[in-house]
Amino acid sequence: MNEDLQYQIGLSLTPNIGPVVGKTLIAYCGSAKAVFESTPANLAKIPSIGPSTASMINKNLLLDAENEINNCTKKGIDILSYLDDEYPQRLKHINSNPLIIYKVGKGNLNPHRSVSMVGTRTPTVNGKIIAEKVVEDFKDLGATLVSGFAYGVDTICHKQCLDRGIPTIAVLGNGLDKIYPSENRELFYKIQADLNSAIISEFPLGTGPDKPNFPMRNRIIAAITDATIVVESKIKGGSMITAEFANEFSKDVFAIPGRPSDIYSAGCNALIKRHKAHLFESVKDLVYIMRWDVLNKQKVVQTMLFLDISEDEKPLYDLLKQEKELSIDQLCYRLAKPASEVATLLLTMEFKGILRSLPGKIYCLNA
16 A cells, blocks of 8 residues: 555545646655655645645545545545556546545556446336447457446446446445445446446545536546447436546547437437537447447568658657657547547557557567
8 A cells, every 4th residue: 555645544534635736746746655754834825825735734634534544445446646557547647637546346557448338317118228238249349338327328338348248347426335326236246346337436435425526536537448339328417527538538438329300319319419429329339430340350560671750650750769668548648539540640650660559458669
């Protein structure tokens, strides 16, 4: 466990200090511990902090943090710092990634492939059939499916994953000591017991399912996945918020189209019409757009004597030259491009012998 964990939890529990300000404080002071050892006057001098925010930071919060650690230990809840290796690496690529993630279950939060599936809490009969079929088609894809544990499409996603042996991650909008909706209590414990699945939340114990928490949860769903699929959605709702976040994070979004007169397809149709989502008819569309079909094939690369770098490839080349090694998620974030576009560039450059792939979706230039 990170020795600075108690201080990071204390900082995350501080009123009016969110993830961005929290990491700003740590960056300026050098560690979370150093934040608590600094005087309010010195903290107030840090950009975007000020006297009011600085005055909120006191060592009494460390007692709350200690209680949080003890309670989580008793309940079998893991606490992950944003500096831990087990912390979702994809999540680190957004500015608002939380200092702390709470987790139950043994599932890997850094799978090779990760896709979120979201939709309305009240799907139509056809929507339920489609959602089940989408999950079924993920069986041999080697991807983890992520959703928000809500009624409707989320619940269908998690249940179908468990039934078909597909890893799933549920992201909650409340503390892990509370189960919401209560009707999903059995599902909660089944996900927790599944060796390949997990339940996570950024909210400390005791946090209820308050309305403002769900948009925050939605950004986590979008950030920890390579792509988002919207099954059914009205023109407004949580699924549309998740899709907006995914676009903001340069992730690929897919939407299942419906009849223009269908209120539960209005959101999906709007995403496609506004070029904010790819049209999704089957998992084959996702595999094609994400280039997973090509990336799965055995590639024979011939090293070239002279580099043939196009204008589109040069920013990626320069990044790898500067950083030596980067994951595809880091490249997507730094280049502000969707995963499908970056994957195409990587594949082309690998064929040219300019770069090579390493285990864990890491890439580096050929010597």
